[in-house]
Amino acid sequence: MRTLDSSTSLRIAIQKSGRLTDKTISLLEGIGLKFDDYKRSLLVKCRNFDVELLLIRDDDIPEYVQDGVCDLGFVGANTVAEDQANVTILRGLDYGVCRLALAAPKNGSIKTTEDFTGKKIATSYPVLTRNYFETKGIKNVSIVTLSGSVEIAPRLQIADAISDLVSTGGTLKANGLVELDKIFDSETQLVQTNKPLSEGKQALIDKMLQRIEGHKTAAESRYIMMNAPETAVPKIKDMLPSMKSPTVMPLADNGMVAVHTVIPIDTFWEVMEKLKAAGATDIVMLPIESMIV
Numbered sequence: 001m002r003t004l005d006s007s008t009s010l011r012i013a014i015q016k017s018g019r020l021t022d023k024t025i026s027l028l029e030g031i032g033l034k035f036d037d038y039k040r041s042l043l044v045k046c047r048n049f050d051v052e053l054l055l056i057r058d059d060d061i062p063e064y065v066q067d068g069v070c071d072l073g074f075v076g077a078n079t080v081a082e083d084q085a086n087v088t089i090l091r092g093l094d095y096g097v098c099r100l101a102l103a104a105p106k107n108g109s110i111k112t113t114e115d116f117t118g119k120k121i122a123t124s125y126p127v128l129t130r131n132y133f134e135t136k137g138i139k140n141v142s143i144v145t146l147s148g149s150v151e152i153a154p155r156l157q158i159a160d161a162i163s164d165l166v167s168t169g170g171t172l173k174a175n176g177l178v179e180l181d182k183i184f185d186s187e188t189q190l191v192q193t194n195k196p197l198s199e200g201k202q203a204l205i206d207k208m209l210q211r212i213e214g215h216k217t218a219a220e221s222r223y224i225m226m227n228a229p230e231t232a233v234p235k236i237k238d239m240l241p242s243m244k245s246p247t248v249m250p251l252a253d254n255g256m257v258a259v260h261t262v263i264p265i266d267t268f269w270e271v272m273e274k275l276k277a278a279g280a281t282d283i284v285m286l287p288i289e290s291m292i293v
């Protein structure tokens with residue numbers, strides 16, 4: 001294995017094994033980076049770009065990027081904020097979406113944020129939790145920092161309430177807790193070191209960012225094709241929330257055309273029904289692998 005110091009490749013920190021790992025790898029592969037088996041090594045060389053992945057615990061990522069050990073990192077906004085890391089957030093990514101929630105036992109004495117005065121809260125996020133109470137002006141809250149299994153702290157009488165990461169809230173419910181407030185909204189972020197980078201590395205980062213943008217737009221778009229009478233084209237054109245003017249091609253049948261365009265996925269069903277009413281037939285929707293607008 002290469003030592004950390006010997007490389008001038010763009011080094012990217014990702015979570016070794018956890019909720020963010022597969023989605024981060026599939027995003028990197030989706031923008032064209034190829035890796036050999038990334039599960040078996042700590043440092044994985046990219047086969048087609050001057051990039052290497054460092055696979056570490058997510059908690060270590062902000063600091064590694066801050067210190068310039070890694071140039072980029074894919075990590076939860078919660079972890080970046082909790083560590084108060086001095087890094088540049090390049091963009092948010094829509095996976096690893098969760099929130100830091102404040103929760104208390106269902107039938108206990110804590111019903112609102114004000115009831116927290118003088119109480120003990122267990123969390124893995126002491127900085128964000130303390131900030132929350134300070135902002136609310138609630139004093140005298142003591143924080144018990146735990147590294148995991150925070151949700152059982154009230155039952156063990158280690159704390160009166162908790163703040164913990166949730167996505168659906170199922171774990172809270174299963175532990176007899178009710179969510180009282182949201183402390184922090186989180187998603188995965190791509191962060192960059194504030195240490196100076198070579199022109200080559202910066203250019204590669206810019207290229208990756210552009211590809212990520214294209215990948216996201218593609219995931220949110222669909223290519224649609226339909227046949228229609230030529231006379232219906234002006235009406236169809238008005239209905240299409242397309243990025244550009246649609247492509248209209250004549251069909252062998254007189255007076256008939258094929259219309260092709262790209263639309264945002266969330267408009268598809270509504271648009272399709274309207275298109276049909278306007279005379280379009282054989283409407284086909286296709287996924288798009290990637291696109292640069």
Ligand code: ATP
Nearest residue numbers: 015018019020057058059076096097098165166167
């Ligand atoms: P590691 O071994 O790397 O320290 P971990 O156990 O701290 O792993 P995971 O549970 O894999 O971390 O969570 C990683 C990140 O996934 C969290 O920091 C958060 O950004 C995000 N995440 C998304 N949904 C949830 C959820 N429901 N609970 C916890 N984290 C979530």
Ligand code: ZN
Nearest residue numbers: 057058059060
């Ligand atoms: Zn962790």
